[in-house]
Amino acid sequence: MHSERNIITNKKDTNGEKESSIPHNEAFKKLLETFFKGFIELFFPELDSLLDYSNTRFLMQELLVDIVGEEARELDLLLEIRYKELDSFILIHLEPQSYRDTHFHERMFIYFSRLFERYRKEHKLIIPIAIFTADEIRDEPDTLHMEIPEHDILRFQFLKVELRKQNWRKFIDSNNPVAAALLAKMGYTKREAREVRGEFLRMFMQLRTRLDTARLALIMSVADLYFKPDPEQDEEILKELLEQYPEEGEAMMELMPAWKRWGYEEGKEEGKEEGQAEVIRKLLIYGFSTEAVAEATEIPLEEIKKLQSKRMGNT
Incomplete structure (x- = not known):
């Protein structure tokens, strides 16, 4: 029997330069x-x-x-x-x-x-x-x-x-997690960029009722590689979605900090860091390297390593 193993390789482009991917x-x-x-x-x-x-x-x-x-x-x-x-x-x-x-x-x-x-x-x-x-x-x-x-x-x-x-509109009615994660990588115009972002957030909101935190974090981390950061626009879109789906108000409030790197703002709210630490813990359990978690969450690598050491000490 073979065992599963993740391989990360640095590849070269046609000019021979390594791609930091x-x-x-x-x-x-x-x-x-x-x-x-x-x-x-x-x-x-x-x-x-x-x-x-x-x-x-x-x-x-x-x-x-x-x-x-x-x-x-x-x-x-x-x-x-x-x-x-x-x-x-x-x-x-x-x-x-x-x-x-x-x-x-x-x-x-x-x-x-x-x-x-x-x-x-x-x-x-x-x-x-x-x-x-x-x-x-x-x-x-x-x-x-x-x-x-x-x-x-x-x-x-x-x-x-x-x-x-791939035409992004073809996938927005799908409940497939892969469609949501890759929506920003599909074909759309600059005029459609804001609409694509809004559809992703809507799809992500629907997926949160079916998937655990680690899988949601994985989808978010992949999508976040392709979306250009725009916190103000994200908040506007979320407010619009809240008006369209008022019954999903609580879910919307949970989604907003998730889009902002899962709400990690040092000292802003009591208990916020504990929640962020739980997400990081699950990402590490799921197989992500400390470097990848730091890149995806914009949290210093040393803090990620401390959480990893603490997790290993408790196992």
């Missing part, structure tokens, strides 16, 4: 791990109907040789799940991609071939999925094709999601 990568991977079924339901409904989610486990990340980059790389997420039609376990490889890489489609094939080489006796099917999160709208290649006249040597094609090509 550890908080983004960690939060995004944790979103896919936590809401894998929701992700497949949202973007690949046909595949969703073929999977048995009662038999799912994330595998230890595979160290693979990247011939294109001439360096060893680790897969972002690899899971094993039962495929109904084959009545057997298959592999699904999820690879988020946040920067431009002209060789990415080749790299996906290299990953696939390494997995096939290693697992072909155990698994009858390997499904590679790429999730493109770049801000630019472009047509990302998803196929590697080699041929000679009248004969295909190779035709490899992976599944892909290009978030900026």
Whole structure:
């Protein structure tokens, strides 16, 4: 049996510069791990109907040789799940991609071939999925094709999601947590930005009745990576929502400090720090690193580490 492990890697862009995306990568991977079924339901409904989610486990990340980059790389997420039609376990490889890489489609094939080489006796099917999160709208290649006249040597094609090509309005009536978390990363105009923010807050308010604090914090942390901070606008939107849904007044008041980094304002209210500490504790339990928690909450790293030490001392 393989054990689950989270891998955070610094990747390079086409100019060779490292991208400082550890908080983004960690939060995004944790979103896919936590809401894998929701992700497949949202973007690949046909595949969703073929999977048995009662038999799912994330595998230890595979160290693979990247011939294109001439360096060893680790897969972002690899899971094993039962495929109904084959009545057997298959592999699904999820690879988020946040920067431009002209060789990415080749790299996906290299990953696939390494997995096939290693697992072909155990698994009858390997499904590679790429999730493109770049801000630019472009047509990302998803196929590697080699041929000679009248004969295909190779035709490899992976599944892909290009978030900026998704129309955000298509998802606002969904109760899918992934839709809420990624709404700000989908396609919309500058004029629509405020409306997108309002719809996210409305969706988040509805999700709070179904999800625990840790999962809500995860959704908020991912969405917060994509929304540009605007506290005044957020308060205006929340007031408007309160007028539309007066019966949700108490929930609105709880949501407002949540959007402001869960209301962490030193010494402002008695008991506020205790509540914030509880959220941080759950994020740490959920697998986030101290650096990622500090980045997401804007709380000094040393304070996060103190809370972590205190938590470990109590276990």
